[in-house]
Structure formats: C-alpha cells, structure tokens
Amino acid sequence: MPTIGEVYNPLIKAAENNDPQGHALLDALADTLHQRYPDKSREQCLEQARDNLDYYCQYFGTETTEKVKTFYGLGVGFRGLNGEKLT
Numbered sequence: 001m002p003t004i005g006e007v008y009n010p011l012i013k014a015a016e017n018n019d020p021q022g023h024a025l026l027d028a029l030a031d032t033l034h035q036r037y038p039d040k041s042r043e044q045c046l047e048q049a050r051d052n053l054d055y056y057c058q059y060f061g062t063e064t065t066e067k068v069k070t071f072y073g074l075g076v077g078f079r080g081l082n083g084e085k086l087t
Contacts, residue, residue, distance in 0.1 A: 008056045015057075015071035016064060022071065026050070050074060 007029065014022025030046035054075055057068040
C-alpha cells in the first residue's frame with residue numbers, strides 16, 4: 001500500500017509546475033479509490049481524493065497550498081483536523 005506522500009506528492013508537484021497532467025492524476029486516483037471502495041460512487045471517490053488533497057497540501061506551506069487549491073479548484077482557506085473551515 002502506498003504512503004500518502006507517494007499518492008499526493010505528484011499532485012502537489014503538478015500544481016506547482018502548472019502541469020495539466022495533474023488533473024489526469026487526480027482522476028486516476030479517483031478511479032483507484034472507486035475500485036478499492038466499490039460501494040462508493042465515482043463522484044464520491046473524486047470528492048474524497050479532492051478533500052484529502054485539500055488537507056494534505058497544508059503541510060507544504062502557504063504558497064504551495066494556495067497554488068494547489070487554485071490549480072485544482074479546492075476550497076478556500078484552511079481546514080482543522082475535524083474538517084471545519086478556518087480562515
């Protein structure tokens with residue numbers, strides 16, 4: 001099983017480099033999650049991948065977080081550990 005960094009670091013790097021391949025990577029991740037969790041819809045798996053990326057990118061500093069959120073159209077601001085939006 002891959003680590004979170006192995007899964008999400010390529011998405012972070014794509015956003016930092018403004019590489020459109022990042023969107024394909026995110027879609028591929030959603031497909032992988034859907035295969036692993038067939039009881040979830042493809043759309044739910046994509047939303048979960050986006051949420052995970054939204055949380056994970058916060059560990060890379062403000063500039064990177066803003067790039068990632070803008071590149072993938074993620075929520076504005078930061079989230080706490082229980083999911084609440086922080087401003």
